[in-house]
Amino acid sequence: MEPETITAGLDGSTEGLAAALWAADEAHRRGAVLRLLHAWIMLAAQAPDTAPERDQNVFARKVVQEATDAVRQRHPQLPIIEDLVGDEPEPALLRAAAESRLLVLGSRALTTWESFVLGDVSLRVVARAPGPVVLVRAGGAQPQGGAPPAAEPSDGPAAAAGGPRVVAALGLGGPAEHLLAFAFDAAASRGALLQAVHGQPFPARVYTPWGVDPDAAAEVSAAVEGELAEALAPWCARFPGVLVQRTVLPDNPARAVVEAAAGAGLLVVGRRRHHRLPGPRIGAVTHAAVHHVTCPVAVVPHD
Numbered sequence: 433m434e435p436e437t438i439t440a441g442l443d444g445s446t447e448g449l450a451a452a453l454w455a456a457d458e459a460h461r462r463g464a465v466l467r468l469l470h471a472w473i474m475l476a477a478q479a480p481d482t483a484p485e486r487d488q489n490v491f492a493r494k495v496v497q498e499a500t501d502a503v504r505q506r507h508p509q510l511p512i513i514e515d516l517v518g519d520e521p522e523p524a525l526l527r528a529a530a531e532s533r534l535l536v537l538g539s540r541a542l543t544t545w546e547s548f549v550l551g552d553v554s555l556r557v558v559a560r561a562p563g564p565v566v567l568v569r570a571g572g573a574q575p576q577g578g579a580p581p582a583a584e585p586s587d588g589p590a591a592a593a594g595g596p597r598v599v600a601a602l603g604l605g606g607p608a609e610h611l612l613a614f615a616f617d618a619a620a621s622r623g624a625l626l627q628a629v630h631g632q633p634f635p636a637r638v639y640t641p642w643g644v645d646p647d648a649a650a651e652v653s654a655a656v657e658g659e660l661a662e663a664l665a666p667w668c669a670r671f672p673g674v675l676v677q678r679t680v681l682p683d684n685p686a687r688a689v690v691e692a693a694a695g696a697g698l699l700v701v702g703r704r705r706h707h708r709l710p711g712p713r714i715g716a717v718t719h720a721a722v723h724h725v726t727c728p729v730a731v732v733p734h735d
Contacts, residue, residue, distance in 0.1 A: 435511070439467040439532040441525050441557075444495040447538025451568040452499040453506065454728055455536040458566075460507045461621055464533060468503070470495045471517040471524035492516050521553050529561035539567040539722065539729075558722070558731050559703070559714050564614055566698075566730045567722055596624035599696040601689040601717055604630060604659050608702065610734040612664070615700040616671045618730070624697060627677045630660050631688025649682070656680050686720035693725045700730045 440455035442448045452468055459466040472492045496514045503512060517524045529535040537554055558565050600615035602608055619626035638648045660678050668676055681688040693699040701718045714722070714731065721729050
């Protein structure tokens with residue numbers, strides 16, 4: 433059986449290089465082939481023995497070569513495919529997403545709030561890709577650790593440890609098989625704690641003129657916790673080696689996910705393939721994640 437391919441999209445930026453290094457780590461972890469792809473519509477057809485001073489593709493080759501050199505320093509034996517594509521970036525990346533286990537792209541933070549600022553191409557690729565896309569910030573190619581925030585009781589003792597952590601943003605209103613399969617697999621391959629996060633504001637009946645009714649709040653939280661545990665149970669049985677922490681936060685789902693992802697090594701969020709509104713959409717939770725979370729964010733399409 434041929435090894436899987438993980439593709440990193442390059443654009444010559446430091447964020448693109450971070451994406452290449454993150455993709456290289458993932459390929460090394462999984463025994464996959466790393467594909468370094470740079471798409472440039474002006475790529476010229478020329479003979480292999482063209483003199484360097486006459487090479488019209490010198491910049492494009494430099495982008496791929498610099499990424500290859502950086503990857504080789506970290507993983508000398510990793511199989512690499514260097515791919516220069518004479519096409520617009522969006523269609524080239526969408527084809528790569530269809531052909532790869534994973535597409536990895538760089539994301540750029542330009543403000544003091546360190547928010548993701550995604551270009552039009554990245555947004556369209558994330559919204560249209562048929563498979564998972566991981567967005568990596570500059571400096572985000574190294575695994576990150578950190579203890580999880582206060583949460584509901586854990587299913588395993590790893591909740592007390594501050595080791596590697598994969599966070600999965602889980603809704604309870606529909607199927608989440610693709611998201612959970614990706615999240616559990618990512619946690620298993622890293623030997624990491626999986627923190628499943630669900631945000632849901634308290635209903636009106638929990639509130640009283642003097643504040644929150646603690647008994648009503650506890651009742652609602654227990655019911656949601658039970659739903660979350662039920663959704664996770666088949667996957668916990670399928671991945672018995674993965675320690676799972678359930679986190680239910682009485683907050684807007686987007687804010688809950690951003691809060692829970694602080695210090696995580698990877699955040700996994702979902703995106704509907706077929707949205708009710710016209711045009712590609714990524715949803716409020718995913719939008720908040722890719723703009724405000726500092727760790728790598730995996731966007732997994734689902735039905």
